[in-house]
Amino acid sequence: MSDPAQSPRTADVFVEESAPPGRETPLVEEFGALGFTVRARALPARRPIEQLAWAVLVVLPLQAFLTALGGKAGEDAHHGLRSAVRRVLRRGSGAGPSVEPLAAQDDAATAPTPTTASTVVLQDPATGIQIILGPHLDDTAYRALRALDLTRITQGPVRYDTAEARWLSDVDEATSP
Numbered sequence: 001m002s003d004p005a006q007s008p009r010t011a012d013v014f015v016e017e018s019a020p021p022g023r024e025t026p027l028v029e030e031f032g033a034l035g036f037t038v039r040a041r042a043l044p045a046r047r048p049i050e051q052l053a054w055a056v057l058v059v060l061p062l063q064a065f066l067t068a069l070g071g072k073a074g075e076d077a078h079h080g081l082r083s084a085v086r087r088v089l090r091r092g093s094g095a096g097p098s099v100e101p102l103a104a105q106d107d108a109a110t111a112p113t114p115t116t117a118s119t120v121v122l123q124d125p126a127t128g129i130q131i132i133l134g135p136h137l138d139d140t141a142y143r144a145l146r147a148l149d150l151t152r153i154t155q156g157p158v159r160y161d162t163a164e165a166r167w168l169s170d171v172d173e174a175t176s177p
Helices: 025-033 062-071 076-089 139-146 170-175
Strands: 010-016 037-043 056-059 120-123 130-133 158-161 166-169
Touching (some): 025 037
Parallel strands (some): 010 037
């Protein structure tokens, strides 16, 4: 088995099968610009009780993503991601790349769900830690994301706390002394 640290940086972008065509396009482009090989995939239709709590799930190595985001030149790094998240969460995205159907046995599709339906979730495949990105996040939140220290996080989801102006895991906060 190959060492994941030496394998190419990949990101799987999951959208609901019923999502408007091209909904994932802004994120596919943004992660591609950050040096990731991106694969967009559709999740099969769900029954109402099984509705997903996120608009788009991106499964990628979070540390590599944060490093790439922090290394991207100047302010355009967080502006590009913020813009992509907002465009994805808007209704009626334009056409874009086709989405590959998801095999029923794919484990990434069984990821735990975050708190609201109007979010983009970044999930690390190795740790399961999730970062919740919503349309309400401002430039301060995205600047702080670039500097997020994942070594402080043991469990997700991780969300931006506007009152404290920092990214945090409610689970870690509740269990720390």
